[in-house]
Amino acid sequence: MSKKNATDTPQEETPVCEQPLEEENVQEVLETPSCEEEVVALKEQVSVLEDRYLRANAEFENLRKRLEKEKYQAIAYAHEQFARDLLPVIDALEIAANTGSQGDEAAGKIQEGIALTIEQFKKCFEKHGVSAVNGEGEFDPNVHEAVMQVESEEHESGQIVQMFQKGYTIKDRVLRPAMVSISK
Incomplete structure (x- = not known):
């Protein structure tokens, strides 16, 4: 320096x-x-x-x-589990609505009430993005679960013959796959 x-x-x-x-x-x-x-x-x-x-x-x-x-x-998807828990309830209501009344007026009123309840469930599900899976047409392994294969002359191979249990989706996720039988 x-x-x-x-x-x-x-x-x-x-x-x-x-x-x-x-x-x-x-x-x-x-x-x-x-x-x-x-x-x-x-x-x-x-x-x-x-x-x-x-x-x-x-x-x-x-x-x-x-x-x-x-x-x-x-x-x-916050209400996904809640919707999944309600699926057996709506299944039971649909089964009750489909049982025939033997001409009994009270049974007819009960079935009418059950049908209204099912409609309210469907509207609530729709509001929150829950929809039923289509149970007709071509088998889609993403939303259907094949529980059996049957011979069918009316259906082409790989098409859904019968739906045993409805499937549901919430937005783009599967809550429960539809249980179906498909043709061989």
Whole structure:
């Protein structure tokens, strides 16, 4: 470094590479990397830090988006288990509604009440995105469960012949697959 007198005003020290070459600091300049090397090293360090920042920011954004998606799915499917628990109830009501009344007026009124209850269930299910699986047409392993295969001249191979139990979906998820028989 250069010598300072007590009368000199205090100044910030200039980097070694910017100081005028005097005999005292020639050795010091030779021992330190050149300013260009320092700039290159600092640029590399900035680039590494910038890369780390961009990666951390991208990771944070991905995490935020994933959590947002999971939150909306949790809200959308919050009542899934409750709807699944109600399926046996609606099955029992449909069985009761399909039993014939022997001309008894009271039994007819009871069946009418059961039919109204089933309609209310269906409206409530519809409101919350629960719908019945179609039990006719082509077999779809995503929403149907084949419990047996039967010979049928009326149906082509792989088509549903009979539905034993209704299936239900909630939005795009299967609550319960429809139990069906298919033709061979």
